[in-house]
Amino acid sequence: MQDKAHLTQSRKKKSANGRTGAPSPRPSPSERPAGLELDARALLQGAREVSVVLDGEYYRLRITSNNKLILTK
Numbered sequence: 776m777q778d779k780a781h782l783t784q785s786r787k788k789k790s791a792n793g794r795t796g797a798p799s800p801r802p803s804p805s806e807r808p809a810g811l812e813l814d815a816r817a818l819l820q821g822a823r824e825v826s827v828v829l830d831g832e833y834y835r836l837r838i839t840s841n842n843k844l845i846l847t848k
Contacts, residue, residue: 815844
């Protein structure tokens with residue numbers, strides 16, 4: 776019989792960027808920042824980029840081609 780580690784590794788599929796298809800595990804409550812948690816894809820409502828306004832100042836929030844979030848002024 777195969778051990779669990781081997782089964783777990785064999786079930787994971789790697790994408791073109793070398794990452795597994797499974798999402799990253801959520802950090803434990805002690806590792807997460809305090810406050811409200813928003814899903815970035817829900818916040819952007821299907822767009823790759825949105826404008827965010829704070830005290831009359833405009834910022835750009837976008838998802839990069841590497842699926843990272845960038846906030847710029």
